Amino acid sequence: xxxxxxxxxxxVLELLPLDQIAFQRMLDTIRRNYExxxxxxxxxxxxxxxxxxxxxxxxxxxxxxxxxxxTGALGAAAEKDKGGxxxxxxxxxxxxxLARYVAEHEHDLSFPFRRYQMQxxxxxxxxxxxxxxxxxxxxxxxxxxxxxxxxxxxxxPAVIYSVFRDLNxxxxxxxxxxxxxxxxxxxxxxxxxxxxxxxxLREVDKLDKRGPDYVRDTLTGEAFGLSADVATKILxxxxxxxxxxxxxxxxxDALGAGSETFEQGRAxxxxxxxxxxxxxVPETHFALNLSIARGLDxxxxxxxxxTLNDHPGIGSICSGGRYENLxxxxxxxxxxxxxxxxxxxxxxxxxxxxxxISTAQSTVDVLVTQMDAAQLPTYLAVxxxxxxxxxxxxxxxxxxxxxxxxxxxxxxxxRFVVVxxxxxxxxxxVTVKDLRREDQFExxxxxxxxxxxxxxxxxxxxx
Amino acid sequence: xxxxxxxxxxxVLELLPLDQIAFQRMLDTIRRNYExxxxxxxxxxxxxxxxxxxxxxxxxxxxxxxxxxxTGALGAAAEKDKGGxxxxxxxxxxxxxLARYVAEHEHDLSFPFRRYQMQxxxxxxxxxxxxxxxxxxxxxxxxxxxxxxxxxxxxxPAVIYSVFRDLNxxxxxxxxxxxxxxxxxxxxxxxxxxxxxxxxLREVDKLDKRGPDYVRDTLTGEAFGLSADVATKILxxxxxxxxxxxxxxxxxDALGAGSETFEQGRAxxxxxxxxxxxxxVPETHFALNLSIARGLDxxxxxxxxxTLNDHPGIGSICSGGRYENLxxxxxxxxxxxxxxxxxxxxxxxxxxxxxxISTAQSTVDVLVTQMDAAQLPTYLAVxxxxxxxxxxxxxxxxxxxxxxxxxxxxxxxxRFVVVxxxxxxxxxxVTVKDLRREDQFExxxxxxxxxxxxxxxxxxxxx
Numbered sequence: 001x002x003x004x005x006x007x008x009x010x011x012v013l014e015l016l017p018l019d020q021i022a023f024q025r026m027l028d029t030i031r032r033n034y035e036x037x038x039x040x041x042x043x044x045x046x047x048x049x050x051x052x053x054x055x056x057x058x059x060x061x062x063x064x065x066x067x068x069x070x071t072g073a074l075g076a077a078a079e080k081d082k083g084g085x086x087x088x089x090x091x092x093x094x095x096x097x098l099a100r101y102v103a104e105h106e107h108d109l110s111f112p113f114r115r116y117q118m119q120x121x122x123x124x125x126x127x128x129x130x131x132x133x134x135x136x137x138x139x140x141x142x143x144x145x146x147x148x149x150x151x152x153x154x155x156x157p158a159v160i161y162s163v164f165r166d167l168n169x170x171x172x173x174x175x176x177x178x179x180x181x182x183x184x185x186x187x188x189x190x191x192x193x194x195x196x197x198x199x200x201l202r203e204v205d206k207l208d209k210r211g212p213d214y215v216r217d218t219l220t221g222e223a224f225g226l227s228a229d230v231a232t233k234i235l236x237x238x239x240x241x242x243x244x245x246x247x248x249x250x251x252x253d254a255l256g257a258g259s260e261t262f263e264q265g266r267a268x269x270x271x272x273x274x275x276x277x278x279x280x281v282p283e284t285h286f287a288l289n290l291s292i293a294r295g296l297d298x299x300x301x302x303x304x305x306x307t308l309n310d311h312p313g314i315g316s317i318c319s320g321g322r323y324e325n326l327x328x329x330x331x332x333x334x335x336x337x338x339x340x341x342x343x344x345x346x347x348x349x350x351x352x353x354x355x356x357i358s359t360a361q362s363t364v365d366v367l368v369t370q371m372d373a374a375q376l377p378t379y380l381a382v383x384x385x386x387x388x389x390x391x392x393x394x395x396x397x398x399x400x401x402x403x404x405x406x407x408x409x410x411x412x413x414x415r416f417v418v419v420x421x422x423x424x425x426x427x428x429x430v431t432v433k434d435l436r437r438e439d440q441f442e443x444x445x446x447x448x449x450x451x452x453x454x455x456x457x458x459x460x461x462x463x
Numbered sequence: 464x465x466x467x468x469x470x471x472x473x474x475v476l477e478l479l480p481l482d483q484i485a486f487q488r489m490l491d492t493i494r495r496n497y498e499x500x501x502x503x504x505x506x507x508x509x510x511x512x513x514x515x516x517x518x519x520x521x522x523x524x525x526x527x528x529x530x531x532x533x534t535g536a537l538g539a540a541a542e543k544d545k546g547g548x549x550x551x552x553x554x555x556x557x558x559x560x561l562a563r564y565v566a567e568h569e570h571d572l573s574f575p576f577r578r579y580q581m582q583x584x585x586x587x588x589x590x591x592x593x594x595x596x597x598x599x600x601x602x603x604x605x606x607x608x609x610x611x612x613x614x615x616x617x618x619x620p621a622v623i624y625s626v627f628r629d630l631n632x633x634x635x636x637x638x639x640x641x642x643x644x645x646x647x648x649x650x651x652x653x654x655x656x657x658x659x660x661x662x663x664l665r666e667v668d669k670l671d672k673r674g675p676d677y678v679r680d681t682l683t684g685e686a687f688g689l690s691a692d693v694a695t696k697i698l699x700x701x702x703x704x705x706x707x708x709x710x711x712x713x714x715x716d717a718l719g720a721g722s723e724t725f726e727q728g729r730a731x732x733x734x735x736x737x738x739x740x741x742x743x744v745p746e747t748h749f750a751l752n753l754s755i756a757r758g759l760d761x762x763x764x765x766x767x768x769x770t771l772n773d774h775p776g777i778g779s780i781c782s783g784g785r786y787e788n789l790x791x792x793x794x795x796x797x798x799x800x801x802x803x804x805x806x807x808x809x810x811x812x813x814x815x816x817x818x819x820i821s822t823a824q825s826t827v828d829v830l831v832t833q834m835d836a837a838q839l840p841t842y843l844a845v846x847x848x849x850x851x852x853x854x855x856x857x858x859x860x861x862x863x864x865x866x867x868x869x870x871x872x873x874x875x876x877x878r879f880v881v882v883x884x885x886x887x888x889x890x891x892x893v894t895v896k897d898l899r900r901e902d903q904f905e906x907x908x909x910x911x912x913x914x915x916x917x918x919x920x921x922x923x924x925x926x
Contacts, residue, residue: 008512047596
């Protein structure tokens with residue numbers, strides 16, 4: 001029989017076990033922090049009704065959607081010839097499913113509804129290095145009913161801080177802006193038309209990637225026809241970065257008086273910045289950055305991006321903001337919210353690429369070797385003792401030379417190897433080899449669990 | 464704008480947050496036990512190449528497959544008219560992806576390769592109560608290179624025992640059989656043709672559902688034409704159940720001598736049963752059950768099913784067995800293995816249905832209320848202290864009447880509510896309301912973390 005080549009589709013990240021453990025540790029850290037801040041888990045189906053998924057989205061998103069059909073539906077091809085869209089599709093983010101979830105279960109939820117969701121999403125992107133067709137998003141959102149205090153906008157950076165502090169991937173900065181402040185500022189400059197504002201903001205959004213000269217030329221060029229003075233003011237505005245809360249206040253005050261929208265944005269930013277500090281986030285870890293625009297049709301107030309100080313090239317590792325109404329396409333209820341998303345698959349891949357993440361140690365703590373098949377019941381009893389104490393233990397069941405068993409442990413990233421030969425059994429002791437320290441010691445069988453627990457606890461601290 | 468009805472597709476299980484927590488606890492328990500036995504995590508993409516997924520499978524599975532197409536591929540409809548199958552599909556189990564994974568990464572893996580995988584799979588089943596189109600499978604497998612000792616067949620029940628003991632859903636029995644024993648026994652009875660054996664085994668597989676009379680009638684009827692004596696022997700065989708390891712040995716010995724295949728099966732069963740006991744599994748929790756046949760084309764040695772003693776109607780909650788060669792369709796390497804699968808979505812649904820699982824308490828331990836907006840910085844500081852101590856804490860940021868805040872906590876399943884008014888702040892204390900015990904107490908602010916940690920640790924023990 002001809003063999004089928006074993007391969008995954010392009011654009012997915014499939015990991016070897018020790019890498020999967022490193023990835024799983026990141027997921028666990030994020031989950032632990034989300035829960036610590038009182039967010040509740042939900043999971044939604046990967047497949048949704050196409051009409052539910054595609055109510056809001058424009059052409060670009062639609063082209064990236066994966067549609068789904070069971071074999072039966074494929075047979076009935078006629079429907080397709082009518083240019084119809086298949087009934088089912090894979091979610092392309094977690095926000096649309098959240099909107100659907102909240103609208104569907106509205107009467108069973110307590111508001112403000114604080115949920116976290118960590119699942120995979122699907123986009124039919126062109127295959128390209130660092131672009132994924134399947135990737136994890138790790139989202140939190142707080143959804144209010146009718147209204148939601150701007151104070152929640154300050155809690156989100158406290159969560160971001162806590163997550164990235166614990167992920168331990170180097171210094172980072174949570175950068176904030178406010179869409180009302182931006183809009184108001186542009187209105188002051190005579191750019192009052194909403195669509196024109198959007199276009200200018202879209203240009204401004206390119207600032208980090210293309211540089212100020214490119215943006216200035218575009219703004220004063222044919223397409224926008226702004227005066228050099230206005231372009232200069234816009235560029236000055238979007239280049240504001242703060243170094244502390246007080247410094248942020250000074251920057252904001254220096255912008256002068258403005259429209260109602262502008263003043264509202266300024267007041268919100270001041271409240272949010274003050275409160276982030278009250279949440280215990282060090283002032284080294286958050287800053288005003290008036291260039292941040294984000295999803296232009298979606299966010300309406302505070303917006304966030306987070307960057308690694310030593311790796312600006314990675315771009316934002318956690319983004320989000322405040323939106324006016326989550327689920328207007330499904331319900332008449334007014335549901336304002338604020339949230340962020342961590343695209344973990346891409347982040348993991350980038351961090352590994354720059355050497356900030358390496359292969360993890362095994363989740364297996366101990367390998368119980370097999371010196372003598374006749375002693376298997378003893379080996380199994382030792383393993384059971386260790387497992388009952390919560391120590392992850394593998395037993396060599398197959399046998400073979402001891403040296404080969406050590407090599408297996410070493411290759412598999414297992415740190416401790418337990419050896420029990422005739423001598424040891426007669427003396428009531430166990431030999432423990434520490435493959436990391438390249439050391440070995442003898443311990444009374446009765447003390448084995450206690451000893452390994454101490455060793456593993458110390459390793460956990462050093463991790 | 465007309466609203467789109469917010470709804471999920473039929474055949475998926477979407478949970479409210481407190482139910483999701485209960486589900487997540489089960490996933491965590493399973494994962495913890497899989498890791499304790501030294502299994503390593505892997506995850507594979509939900510989408511696979513259709514030709515990779517469908518190499519081995521017959522018509523029935525194929526009809527249940529969900530095919531996937533991005534919008535671009537849908538446009539190119541011509542290919543479809545040629546009766547072609549779309550290039551991509553959703554996995555319908557975790558075994559085929561495991562086979563593909565092991566074949567693809569063979570040279571980077573250590574053998575025996577012990578992996579666990581807990582992900583969702585997809586089947587385009589007819590919508591029906593208790594049938595799911597999206598469901599979790601929680602699998603473990605041990606894969607050998609060239610060979611794999613039958614001892615691993617004894618380790619699997621030790622894992623099953625540990626998982627279901629910790630899931631704490633009542634008494635259960637792991638039931639074992641061996642396909643070689645079965646085949647050999649049928650050969651002895653003159654049913655030597657492999658296909659005929661398969662058909663008989665398929666009838667025997669209906670024993671639990673249809674009863675012995677139905678099976679006897681079928682076997683002596685036109686389709687099989689077996690003698691009454693042979694049918695009686697088959698029925699006696701498949702009705703064997705053991706009450707202990709010794710009793711199992713007696714049953715096995717009473718079957719008399721047989722073919723080489725038969726003797727091999729008997730020897731394997733004896734070794735496996737003895738070793739399960741050595742693994743510390745109580746004899747009350749595993750038994751010989753010679754009626755178990757399982758996936759007829761797939762398993763070649765030991766087979767397992769697990770049932771809840773008090774809920775036989777639920778059927779097998781964890782099944783699997785030994786197979787001869789995992790990935791013959793992808794690689795020339797010979798990769799024997801043994802494994803099991805827990806269909807967690809269905810199991811959770813069934814357990815909830817019979818009242819064995821209820822809604823969980825919230826993952827949120829503490830709600831810090833807001834008595835006085837001016838004191839928010841104090842509330843935030845208290846929350847940060849609690850979170851830094853690992854206590855999941857929500858702060859009321861919106862304000863409102865205290866009574867309403869208590870009601871929110873109660874409805875959300877949060878047990879402890881912290882109250883800090885002017886009085887408390889002046890006295891340096893905190894009032895803690897225990898909503899479960901309907902009790903309240905005052906504690907020095909400095910002792911709050913310590914006190915709540917003790918309370919929560921006690922609650923964890925009582926859980």
